[in-house]
Amino acid sequence: VLSMYHYHADAGTTEVPYRRLVTQRGSWRRHNRYVGFLDGVGPHRDGEHPIYPVRTPRRSATPVLSPAQVATILDGCSVQRDGDWTGGAAAVRNRLFFAVLAETGMRLGEALSLRHNDFHIGAGATPWIDIVERQDHPHGARVKTGPRRIYVGDDLEALYSEYVWQLVAMNADQVVDDLSNHFVFVNLQRGPRFSPMRQENIYEKVRGLRTAHRSLPPDWSPHWLRHTHATALLLAGVPEHVVMRRLGHADVQTTLSTYGWVTQDAAMRSLAEWKNYVAGWKGLHDGQQ
Structure with a gap:
């Protein structure tokens, strides 16, 4: 041109x-x-x-969090003690948000755009989350790619159920006209209660976790969890085309261009560590995404 x-x-x-x-x-x-x-x-x-530069293959490694660092992020939001989660509903919401990013590889805008009816749990089968193409978030969050289905593990299903119970305890089902079609991640402490969260809210929490936990990289961002998710799958032996569908890439070449270094440098960390990290995730074969 x-x-x-x-x-x-x-x-x-x-x-x-x-x-x-x-x-x-x-x-x-x-x-x-x-x-x-x-x-x-x-x-x-x-x-x-x-003005529009030619795309070149990625030559450096994408930033990745270790499984221990991901656990630090989640536990820095809320932990379960004697059957109860610490920090109240807002803390559980924060843990759920970062857990969704870590276990599904969603983009930030995709997670903020989730509705409750996108979560399919409690039916006795493998739980999953539907990514629906939407552009209607009041604060500009959007779904970048088309629809896809991501199967998740029992731990994420249980955490989401706990979060919903806490919302109901706060009368969200009475305040919100249609809770099942409402945004999952909403304000609970500041701003209009049960209104959709902004991206700025997430980055504020990230800054707090950086300050509180010096073991985390000082410049980590929510998108690092997406990179970590892809890295974990590849190091655990999941086929590239499955990782492609799970991440929502348009083609497998995008996945290989971004994460090809992973399979070339598999010795960078213990493979057993990454296999254990993804052991609870489901749908990592051709029949499911």
């Missing part, structure tokens, strides 16, 4: 589209009239740089 616009600019037909698509250092200068078909791919002439 850039070559086409560059050709017409040199031919004197029009140069406005090319000016808009390419930033320049210095003044506009004409080049030879002939422009090759692949001109604009790779190094550019005279310091010109396309």
Whole structure:
């Protein structure tokens, strides 16, 4: 596309589209009239740089949390003692949020967009969460890719059930007109009660966990849990195409480009550690996602 616009600019037909698509250092200068078909791919002439850069394979490792660090994040929100969860409903909500990211590989916007009827539990079968394509979050969170189904483990199912019971104890089923179709992650302490959470709320909790737990990387973010999820699956031997569907990638090449280094450097951590980490997750074969 850039070559086409560059050709017409040199031919004197029009140069406005090319000016808009390419930033320049210095003044506009004409080049030879002939422009090759692949001109604009790779190094550019005279310091010109396309606004939309060419995608290159990832050469460095994506940031990953160890299983112990993931546990630190979850326990830093709430822990179960004598059958009860510490910290109240807000703490349980926070643990559930990070647990969903860690066990499903969801993006931040996908998790914030979840409704209660997206959770399918308590039917005696493998529990799952549906990712539904939505663009209606009041604070701009959105689902980036199309719909998919992610099967989860019993621990996540039990944690979600506990969270719902705590919501009901706060009369959420009476305050909210249709709780089953309402957002899962809502305000419980500040702001309008039961209104959808903002991304800023999540990052505020992340900053608190960074400060409280020095064993965590100082720059970790919620997206690291998605990277950790993919890494854990690959190191545990899950096929790449299954990881692709679970993450919601458009094609397996995206998965390989982002996480190909994992299988090449499997010795970076104990494989047994990662296999134990994913042992409770379900649906990690061809029949389920």
